[in-house]
Amino acid sequence: MTNTRIALLGQPNSGKSTVYNALTGSRQHVGNWPGKTVERNDGYYTYNGTRYTVTDLPGSYGLSGNSDEELITAAFIKMRQSDLTCILVDASQLERSMFMVAEFALLQKPAVVLLNMMDVAKAQKKEIDAKLLSERLGVPVLPFTAAESRGYDGLRTLLAAELSVPHTIRTAPAVDEKADAMAQSEAKYRWVAEMLDGVTHTAAPDYRLSRFDRVATSPVKGKFGLCADPLLYGADDVDRLQGLRPHACALRSAQRYDHGAATLSQGSLEAYPEGSPSEGMGYFQTRLEHSHTRVADLLYLLFQRKRRYSKQPPLSHRYGH
Amino acid sequence: MKLAETRADAHGTVRRIRGDAHFINRVTSIGITEGTAFQAVRNDRKMPVLLYCRETLIALNRADAERIEVAV
Numbered sequence: 001m002t003n004t005r006i007a008l009l010g011q012p013n014s015g016k017s018t019v020y021n022a023l024t025g026s027r028q029h030v031g032n033w034p035g036k037t038v039e040r041n042d043g044y045y046t047y048n049g050t051r052y053t054v055t056d057l058p059g060s061y062g063l064s065g066n067s068d069e070e071l072i073t074a075a076f077i078k079m080r081q082s083d084l085t086c087i088l089v090d091a092s093q094l095e096r097s098m099f100m101v102a103e104f105a106l107l108q109k110p111a112v113v114l115l116n117m118m119d120v121a122k123a124q125k126k127e128i129d130a131k132l133l134s135e136r137l138g139v140p141v142l143p144f145t146a147a148e149s150r151g152y153d154g155l156r157t158l159l160a161a162e163l164s165v166p167h168t169i170r171t172a173p174a175v176d177e178k179a180d181a182m183a184q185s186e187a188k189y190r191w192v193a194e195m196l197d198g199v200t201h202t203a204a205p206d207y208r209l210s211r212f213d214r215v216a217t218s219p220v221k222g223k224f225g226l227c228a229d230p231l232l233y234g235a236d237d238v239d240r241l242q243g244l245r246p247h248a249c250a251l252r253s254a255q256r257y258d259h260g261a262a263t264l265s266q267g268s269l270e271a272y273p274e275g276s277p278s279e280g281m282g283y284f285q286t287r288l289e290h291s292h293t294r295v296a297d298l299l300y301l302l303f304q305r306k307r308r309y310s311k312q313p314p315l316s317h318r319y320g321h
Numbered sequence: 322m323k324l325a326e327t328r329a330d331a332h333g334t335v336r337r338i339r340g341d342a343h344f345i346n347r348v349t350s351i352g353i354t355e356g357t358a359f360q361a362v363r364n365d366r367k368m369p370v371l372l373y374c375r376e377t378l379i380a381l382n383r384a385d386a387e388r389i390e391v392a393v
């Protein structure tokens with residue numbers, strides 16, 4: 001048997017490293033904000049006498065490559081030969097996180113979809129018909145809670161089966177390569193809506209900030225305040241925040257996502273020329289937690305000018321490409 | 322009107338997003354596209370705009386919220 005390489009793909013904070021750690025017994029950084037994993041990690045596990053390789057990839061919102069992490073991920077998925085991609089989607093934010101599946105569907109490669117965060121979706125009274133979704137996509141869709149150990153036997157069995165008889169997503173968004181970026185994204189979300197039609201029932205209710213959230217996101221007291229301009233906008237400021245864990249870690253991650261000015265070109269990672277008008281950007285998503293249950297998801301999106309980070313070494317130094 | 326001008330708790334729809342392909346790629350990959358329904362959750366001066374769309378709470382930099390036209 002030769003097909004033994006599995007890649008874990010998904011948007012930031014979808015639980016990739018949690019799955020990776022559980023499968024391989026590693027201790028990759030897991031935490032409640034996006035952008036923790038910044039380099040790919042390979043690990044191994046043995047199941048029924050076969051040794052499998054698992055690759056934990058940096059979180060990425062899509063495969064169009066907007067930050068260094070996204071480029072690493074996109075390059076790995078597009079060029080490195082993993083035999084099977086396990087795509088994690090967040091069941092509690094299904095429509096949005098299916099965007100990654102839409103991008104992947106265009107590549108025509110073997111996949112399984114892991115519907116992670118099912119406990120959160122259940123707590124939010126969201127129902128998902130995984131069987132119908134699986135029929136639509138033509139690949140297995142496994143409802144999963146990565147934080148609980150009991151699903152992993154099922155996952156190992158599924159991965160082994162799919163590696164020997166792989167399935168490829170049978171439909172893809174009708175993307176016109178010549179259309180502009182907006183039209184292409186809209187085509188992907190239209191496809192997502194088609195896939196989810198009748199699969200999920202979420203009468204999107206009003207969003208209500210709980211009292212806890214109000215404090216946590218208050219400009220004065222909370223995390224929201226912490227990611228106000230001066231704090232995110234300079235490496236020095238972030239250094240001064242070290243004591244304020246985990247927020248400082250989250251800010252660090254957000255800062256890493258600011259290296260947006262790079263493009264995938266002829267199979268190599270290549271930085272935009274210095275002074276390019278393209279902007280970098282930072283994401284900062286954090287899950288505010290009441291003990292075990294996440295009560296809210298915050299997705300911070302902060303764009304910054306690339307030149308603020310000109311102090312950082314170029315891509316080639318950081319990732320050895 | 323601009324997203325940056327919305328009042329907290331207002332519901333609206335994204336009408337137009339201005340920017341280069343890079344900006345559009347980023348904003349759409351997190352769920353904000355033209356036609357997306359949203360709820361403004363928080364909009365304080367000099368702070369990122371908090372909005373709720375596609376089951377996700379998003380904080381958007383003010384400068385970027387200026388580039389997004391909405392109807393409320």
Ligand SMILES: Nc1nc2c(ncn2[C@@H]2O[C@H](COP(=O)(O)OP(=O)(O)OP(=O)(O)O)[C@@H](O)[C@H]2O)c(=O)[nH]1
Nearest residue numbers: 012013014015016017018031035036037059145146
């Ligand atoms: N409730 C719940 N929490 C989960 C589940 N899976 C992961 N988490 C939590 O979600 C957070 C993110 O998990 P990670 O494994 O670090 O996510 P990731 O996809 O590796 O994130 P990046 O490396 O930042 O892209 C952590 O706090 C996990 O403990 C799940 O199924 N249910």
Ligand SMILES: [Mg+2]
Nearest residue numbers: 016017036037
């Ligand atoms: Mg990770």
